[in-house]
Every structure is written in structure tokens, then in C-alpha cells.
Amino acid sequence: MAHADAQIPVTVLTGYLGAGKTTLLNRILSESHGRRYAVIVNEFGEIGIDNDLIVESDEEIYEMNNGCVCCTVRGDLVRVVEGLMRRPGRFDAIVVETTGLADPAPVAQTFFMDEDVRAKTRLDAVVALVDAKHLPDRLKDSREAEDQIAFADVVVLNKTDLVDAAALERVEATIRAINPAARIHRTTRAGVDLAEVLDRGAFDLKRALDNDPHFLDHDHPDHVCGPDCGHDHHDHAHHDHGHDHGHAHGPAPIHDPTVTSIALSAGEMDPKRFFPWLEKTTQMDGPDILRLKGIVAFRDDPERYVVQGVHMIVEGDHQRPWKPDEPRRSRMVFIGRNLDRERLARTFEACQAAPA
Amino acid sequence: MPTVAPLDLDGHCVAVAWLADVPHFALADGVVHRLDHGHKSTALHDGLLAAAHDRAAGRLVTGGEDGRVMALGPGGEAQCLAEAGRKWIGQVAAGPQGAVAYATGRLAHVRLADGTTRSFEHARTVEGLAFAPKGLRLAVARYNGATLHFPAAQGRPVELEWAGAHTGVTFSPDGRFLVTTMQENALHGWALADGRHMRMTGYPAKVKSLSWSAKGRWLASSGAPAAIVWPFQGKDGPMGKAPLELGTRGDAMVTAVACHPGEDVVAIGYADGMVLAARIADAKEVLLRRPGAAAVTALAWDDAGRRLAFGTETGPCGVVDIAG
DSSP states (O other): OOOSSEEEEEEEEEETTSSSSHHEEEEEEESSTTTEEEEESSOOOOOOOSSSSSSEEOOOOOSSSSTTTTTTEEEEHHHHHHHHHGGGGOSEEEEOOOOTTTTHHHHHHHHHHHHHHHHEEEEEEEEEETTTTTHHHHHHHOHHHHHHHHHOSSEEOOOOGGGGHHHHHHHHHHHHOOOOOEEEESTTOOOGGGGTTSSSSSOOOOTTTTTTTTTTTTTOOOOOTTTTSOOOOTTTTTOOOOOOOOOOOOOOOOOOOOOEEEEEEEEBBBBHHHHHHHHHHHHHHHEEEEEEEEOOOBBTEEEEEEEEEOOOOOOOOEEEETTTSSSOOOEEEEEEEEHHHHHHHHHHTTTTTOOO | OOEEEEEEOOOOEEEEEEETTTEEEETTTSSSEEEESEEEEEOSSEEEEEEEEETTTTEEEEETTTEEEEOOOGGOOEEEEOOOTTTTTEEEEEOOOGOOEEEETTTTEOTTTTEEEEEEOOOOOOOEEEEEOOOSSSEEEHHHEEEEEOOSSSSOEEEEEEEEEEEEEEEOOSSSEEEESSSSSSSEEEEEEEEEEEEOOOOOOOOEEEEOTTTEEEEEEEESSSSEEEEOSTTTTTTTOOOOOOOOSSOOOOOEEEEOSSSSSEEEEESSSSSSETTTTOOOEEEEOOOOSSEEEEEOTTTTEEEEEESSSSHHHHHEOOOO
16 A cells, blocks of 8 residues: 655644643744644633644544553544545644643554554654643642653653742652653743754654663763752652742652653663563553663664554664664663562563573 | 546545436545536535435535535535534434434534434544434444434434444444444444344454445445455344455455445445456456556445446546446
8 A cells, every 4th residue: 555655743742731732832833934734632722723724623532442451542533633634735744732631642552553544644752741830739639740741752841930940950850750761841931942842753763762862871961851860769758748839948859750760771682582571561561651662782683673662552673773882782761650670670681682 | 348437636535426417526625526518516615524425315415624514416506504613524424304414523413404403412422423224313333332313203312332432334224234333443233123243353454435235135345455245134144154255456455335226246446546346146356447546435336327436535536437
């Protein structure tokens, strides 16, 4: 079948009410100089969106009939994308704005699980807007706020002018604890450089990890995660539920993350062990795995192998040759709930190729 | 030898239909073209999403991105039947006595010929609509099953449950069976007399096109590299029986099917633009159109069963004259 046509990129905007999604969306629409967007919104909000092609769509989550509870798609997106793609000349890209309470997983999975949607579009990135001032409260009262961060490729930490430097550090450390693989951008009025949210290729296996050459290297000086990145995110000794209204507080972790990330590192892998392990792990832990990403070095393989996944959906491919000066290490990060760090580390390491 | 009269349009063909023996081609941009002593057209919508041939009233009923439900009669006469504001009208159906159904989100609306409208709310989005062949009965495909309404009477709807997302629906011509297409690669059916389930699975792709044979003895479907034709002669429908596979090809999927109005013959359109006719009795095939550039999206026979109109994904349309 003719799938060679350029696939339309899709950017998913998540974030709580008031985090600045509409502001960012209007910036994308007004500043994208000649690029035309189709915008899919859950409901027309109070604040207008200035665009010719806006589709209102009722969020409709469908479980797939395959016995897997985490295999969900957004049925409304299947319909709307099918309709939009019948008149493809009208736009160059699609932006999906989700409600504040939306689970981002079905949105993302729609672009992998539905054959028609997948043939015509590609998920470019999931962008989460968070409000520096109110995120701590949101994380206390909602699982969705945490999921949105856990799922994001890019986190726009907005309204940074409403908190002091110490509070901002804490918020960013919290985001980093939930999702160490995301790019974080501090902004006011959603003023992030649009190049940092559009055309990211975050789900493109050839590009995803090149955007972040220091994947999981948190101590790299130009890494965006900020100066406090190396500190212990899980130190709850000073736990403080006081609302921070901009007063100078001591360092106070603001959140007991139920979402954690587990970074694994090992040497060269044996593909006969690695692939069965990955399949078994995602079968067993799929409902708890929100995202996974990895770069794998296989024994006697001159190319880097990259993998990524959403719940049980995993994709992998060769990316590019290893560079001569690159250490041939295998690294993976799992972001999710109830993940057994010890078991994942032990079984991952057991996939290493026997010493030559 | 069959001959093809091409009509090269620009855009996705959503539906084809014969009105007063004139072939009509409804494109996604909202313009309906027709070959009536030359090429003519009528702009119906800014964006056409769905179309249903109202055979009884001799018109085409359409729904659009502009939130309108339109009816197009022979000669290009258009009438607006309903307006629903900013919601897309993605599903329409035509019923007896001029009744029309359309959906907005979780609501299914039935508009009677006198203009009165009844609305039925569902817990989930209305994904497909179909009227029963007799009486005023509307089927709604939805998540986890289908719902039957009786718009002319009071009383409770009939709920037919089956797990999964049901995206389209059709009644058999004798009204005994209801069949849905699903988000997964399968059909589901119910025998309406006793609610018995019929699972029709094994498709490598989603089923998007269904067509009942002239006397309702067969149901042809797309979604495989052959037309999958299920037997519906017995009281249990296709249960325990294997479907026929007609027009099997190794290199292209079937994307549209249309049964002949008189004979047990199926017109089969493929992803590469080829169109065949295949006889159910002996699987004998006749090539009607050579492969082109775009997938066949719509097929319709004229009432005499002598000409077949076809439409494709990127615009090449036309009419095949079977006798040549």
C-alpha cells in the first residue's frame, strides 16, 4: 500500500487548566509563519483559539478487545484524524489539546495502534505545560498531573515569575524525579522557543535520542535540568506540606511521587536474552510502565539499537553506527508506578552477553 | 467487454450513488459531482464527512464539518435538513418515509419527513447509524455494543452488548440480523429474534465497507486481500460456516465492496484502484477497471445493474459499463 506520502506530524499538548496550554497554542498558531495547523480540542474554551481549522471532539477512550487493560485508544481521534486526512491540503501539522484531566496514554497510543491513523500521521511529541506555582497542589490531589509529566517528552515549566528561586528549584527537581528523560524549559507566559516544542521527532527512533545526546547523563553541565539535578530527589526528611506563596522556605520536597523512574545501565547485550526479557517485562509490567526509552549495545553489532515504548507497545530499531569514542553501554529508563527496581536491574544485567 | 468512462476529480471520494439514473460522486471537500449530459456539480458543505443514499426518496443525505445535514435530489436541488452548530456531522442514515438520522457526539437525532426531530442520548459517542428496512427502527453503533430505538413509539430502547468499540452498523435486508464493524479487525452480529451473537473475525485490517447481496443471503466485506463474503441463509447466519473469499489477490487489500442489485455478484475495489466483479456461485471474476493510483473508496451499481460507479481516495472516479 502507498504509505510513502509524508506523514503529518502531531503534537499533543497536555497540562492542567490554567497552566498555559491555550497561550502556547495561540503562539504556535500565530508565530509559525506560514505553517498551517489543524487543532483538535476537547471543548471550545473560554479563551478563543485563533485558527481556521478547529475541531471539537468528545474525549472517548476505547479499550482494545485484546485482553490488555492498558491498550486504549482515543476513538474520537481515530474519527477526527480520518476526516481531516481526507482533505490533506488544508494543513501541515496537527495539534491535539487535551483536557486538564486527560490521560495522555490513550492519545499517544492512538498514533501507534490504529492502522489508519498510523499510516497518515506520526506522533511528534507530547508536551506538558505545568504551572510553577500550582504544580505542588496539583500533584497532591491528582494522578493525572503526575501522569502528564511522566508521559512528556518536553515539559514547559510556566509562570516561573510567580515563585521564588528556591520554590522553582523544588518544582523542577520534582519534575525531574518523575521524568528524568524529559526536556524541561522554564518560561513565563508560555514563552518557550517554539523550536523546542515543535518538530521534535520524539517518537522517531532515528531522532529521539539524538535530541538528547546526554540521555540519562544528568551531570552534564549544559543539560537543561538545572543545577540541583544531582541532589537526592527522594529525601523526604524535610517534608513540608505548607503552601508556598513565594516566601523563602528551606529546601522542601513537595511531592511523594507515585511515579518513579528507574535508570538501568549495563554493558553489551545478547539479543537472544534482551528481546525475550523486554517482551516479558512489558507484558508483565505494561500497565505500570508509562514510558520506556533505551539505547542498547549488542555484542558484535556495529550499530546502536534504540527502543521506546508506551505501556505494552514497544518499538525498536537500529539508529546509527556507534562512534569510535562512544562507550558501548546499554542504557534504559523506565518511568512508571510500582516498578521493582531491584528486579528490573537484575534481569536487565542478566541480558548481557557472556564475556568474550 | 466492460468499458470505463473516467471522471477525473480532485479529492477523496466519500460516496457514490445513482439518483434518477445519474451517477453522483460526493467528495470530502463538500462538492457533489454528477454526470448528467456533461459534468455538473453542487457545493453542499464546507467539508463532507458522511453520505447515505436514500433510495425511497431518491436523494443523497449528507453530513458535514459545517454541522449541517443536507439532502441532494436529482438535478442538483439541495435542501438543508438540520444544523447542529460547530459539531461535525460524521454519521447519517436514511430511513423509511423520509426519515433521516444523524449524530452529534453522544446524541442520535431522527428527523421525520414533517420536520419533527427526536433525539436519543447515549453514554458514549454515536459511531454508526442505520435504519431497519421496515418500520421505523434505528440502530446506533457505540462502545460495547449497539442500541435499537423506536422513534415513532415510546418505550425503552433495546441494548445489544458486546465488548469493544463498534464503529458502524447495518441491518440485513430481511431485518433478521444486525451487524457492526469494530475498531478491531472484526465484525459482530446479533440475530435480532433471540439476541444470539455472531463473531466474524480473522480480518487482517479494519472492515470499512459492507454490502448485502440482492436477497440478503450474503454479506460482502472489505478488510482482507479478498472480499470476505459471509453466508446468511440459515437462521443462525454465518455461525459455524466459513466465509467465501472472492477476488483474492496477493498484493492488494480490498477497500470497497458493492453487491449487484439483481444477481449474486460482488463488485470489489482494491487499494491499488483495481475493480473486479466476482460471482458468488462459482467465484468467476471479470476485470472492470485496471489498477490506478489510488484506493477505491466507494462503489455503487445503477438500479438495472448494468453500470457501476466508482470513486477513489485521491479523485479519479468513473463509471464502468458492464456490457461495454
